[in-house]
Amino acid sequence: MSDLLERLRDRGWRLTAQRRVVAEVLDGDHVHYTADEVHARATDRLPEIARATVYNTLSELVALGEVLEVSTDGRAKRYDPNARHSHQHLVCSRCGTIRDVHPTGDPLTALPERERFGFAVAEATVTYRGVCPHCADA
Amino acid sequence: MSDLLERLRDRGWRLTAQRRVVAEVLDGDHVHYTADEVHARATDRLPEIARATVYNTLSELVALGEVLEVSTDGRAKRYDPNARHSHQHLVCSRCGTIRDVHPTGDPLTALPERERFGFAVAEATVTYRGVCPHCADA
DNA sequence: TTCTTGACTTAGACAATGTCCAATGTAGGG
DNA sequence: CCCTACATTGGACATTGTCTAAGTCAAGAA
Structure with a gap:
């Protein structure tokens, strides 16, 4: 993650205590x-870091491609620092726990040309849902 | 959709003017x-239907499996009455327009057992993103 | 090192979306 | 035609996110 701070400095990011803490x-x-x-x-x-600063910093990290924004439930967005390896998410439908998963193949290939309606399709995100082992014991 | 009202009445739904309007x-x-x-x-x-009633009714329709809740952007949830035919969504990354699409195969089969971490995986939702033809002219 | 300056942070108001509750109204069975 | 359990209402409240004006500071210049 110190790599991250270095990469960001190389891109002209001003390195403040607040940004460092968010990255950590x-x-x-x-x-x-x-x-x-x-x-x-x-x-x-x-202790005195402002909420707005956290939101700002997270948005910047997303814009720079260092962090992914994930919204699995229509509630608050979640921030996923594992942006460098393509992956999908598996969500527990009871407790909301999220795991990174790696399906086989490329989901984009499952969408035939006639189902693209002229869109320039760039990306496919897959969310798997089910009950996690912990919640299953109940 | 009048089918819908009938199905709901059969399930003991009390048929009010408000619910009828939401269904329509x-x-x-x-x-x-x-x-x-x-x-x-x-x-x-x-004119005087309350916001809370709309929220209540939509939640009930979702719980009854008659309508799907879709959250493609982390903003407001959207309600999709096409719940009876399995489908996925294609979203324009500029204007947010949503189209129903039908990929080939079942996305669940792309998740190998060792990537399920003991979850009882029940469902996979796929969101395709790209620029729609209308937004591409700009 | 100290200075300077434009970028960063802060606090709090505001906006968007969703939930809850007590009081009131009404659909549908008897 | 009445009950009464269920539905609706309006408004307060909760959560999540955005914006702004004023103060602060990182980092290059001297």
């Missing part, structure tokens, strides 16, 4: 926090 | 309105 919170490849969860964790390290 | 707004298989769009159109026919 997203460190590790398997988190899927909401903006407010990021804010809560950032506040532990930098 | 969703008539036709290719609309993807937000709750507030449904409310606006319902208001044209029944």
